[in-house]
Amino acid sequence: MAWEPILWLIFFLLNIALIALILYQIVCLSDLEADYMNPYESSSRINNVILKEYVLQGVFCILFLVTGHWFLFLLTVLPTYYNLKKFLSRQHLIDVTEVFRAIDFEKKLRIAKLAFYLIFFIVVIVRFSNAGAFSTVLSVLRSNSKDLDVRSSVLEF
Helix, strand or coil: CCHHHHHHHHHHHHHHHHHHHHHHHHHHHHHHHCCCCCHHHHHHHHHHHHHHHHHHHHHHHHHHHHHCCHHHHHHHHHHHHHHHHHHHCCCCCCCCCCCCCCHHHHHHHHHHHHHHHHHHHHHHHHHHHHHHHHHHHHHHHCCCCHHHCHHHHHHCC
């Protein structure tokens, strides 16, 4: 049926959400670095979206596993493992007292995550367009209607 385009649409929406969360964290860190925001406000805003990012990344990875996209699953399992390792060791939250010491590392980490998600964004868009085009071609070929038979309409003249 037409499950493949719907599946890639879900991947597309999850990827957009992950990119938005990472961009929000980068903007908060940049505002903190430029002294537009105090450390308490910045760290609380980032800490509010970190868990959402980790859950979405886990769902992204599990969906690739369940749907049988093994190569993409293997690519997403590395950041998921890193996020899980940080979460279980309770190092996933940004500490207000040490935010200025780790601001460069945190920004570089989030920029690397953003690059990773942008690469996946391109892959998902390409696969989504291929799945959509392929399903429409298959639906035309599987049609049982005799009106679409070009040979019979040409021979009637």
